Amino acid sequence: MKRNVSLSEISDGRLYGENDMVRADCHGCEGCFRCCVGMGNSVILDPYDVYRLQCGTGKTLPELLAEEKVELNVVDGMILPNLKMAGKEERCGFLNAAGRCDIYGSRPGICRLFPLGRYYENGDFRYFLQTGECRERNRSKVKVSKWLAIPDRDRYHEFVRRWHYYLNDLEKKVAGREDSEAAKELNLFLLQCFYLTPYDTEQNFYEQFERRFAAV
Ligand code: SF4
Numbered sequence: 001m002k003r004n005v006s007l008s009e010i011s012d013g014r015l016y017g018e019n020d021m022v023r024a025d026c027h028g029c030e031g032c033f034r035c036c037v038g039m040g041n042s043v044i045l046d047p048y049d050v051y052r053l054q055c056g057t058g059k060t061l062p063e064l065l066a067e068e069k070v071e072l073n074v075v076d077g078m079i080l081p082n083l084k085m086a087g088k089e090e091r092c093g094f095l096n097a098a099g100r101c102d103i104y105g106s107r108p109g110i111c112r113l114f115p116l117g118r119y120y121e122n123g124d125f126r127y128f129l130q131t132g133e134c135r136e137r138n139r140s141k142v143k144v145s146k147w148l149a150i151p152d153r154d155r156y157h158e159f160v161r162r163w164h165y166y167l168n169d170l171e172k173k174v175a176g177r178e179d180s181e182a183a184k185e186l187n188l189f190l191l192q193c194f195y196l197t198p199y200d201t202e203q204n205f206y207e208q209f210e211r212r213f214a215a216v
């Protein structure tokens with residue numbers, strides 16, 4: 001989800017690359033699960049998240065939708081899946097009774113990032129540190145790539161970059177005609193191609209993504 005706010009209002013004013021040190025390490029959150037409740041529909045999933053979720057839970061996106069762990073919403077004219085916050089407390093469906101994440105190793109990219117965010121400009125992106133969001137005040141410095149803990153970080157970066165600008169282009173195409181048949185067809189095609197068709201978890205994600213991307 002895009003936010004049109006000034007970087008100086010919400011960050012320390014710096015942009016970080018994967019090799020930079022950033023004061024983001026909140027020591028395993030230690031009893032805090034603020035980022036796992038009341039997040040609305042902001043934890044949007046990309047195709048890599050869906051692949052990782054399938055690896056971690058053994059469940060495809062249609063199965064996670066049926067279990068109401070995930071839901072679909074319209075964001076900037078595009079139908080995209082996000083983690084569903086449920087109940088009075090608006091808890092993520094993967095948050096267990098002890099307040100820990102049941103899918104920690106395969107949690108989505110947005111969960112991994114926090115309290116970092118991504119800042120896109122000039123066809124690429126860097127990271128920024130959100131200063132008003134994390135409750136932990138004694139955070140330590142950590143290398144951005146270590147904080148994300150995602151294998152094959154260069155390929156991941158390239159995937160995130162391409163996916164963002166691809167969606168951006170599609171959003172521009174449907175802007176102002178979100179209710180048209182063409183926009184609906186485009187959305188259904190995107191959903192089916194990148195999200196609802198199960199991934200082969202025995203195979204590398206990126207090759208599967210490339211094949212699907214080539215098909216569109
Ligand atoms: S997936 Fe895990 S880390 Fe992400 S919001 Fe849910 S419980 Fe929290």
Ligand code: SF4
Pocket residue numbers: 026028029030032033034035036114115133134135136
């Ligand atoms: S507010 Fe900070 S410490 Fe609390 S769950 Fe989020 S990242 Fe962890």
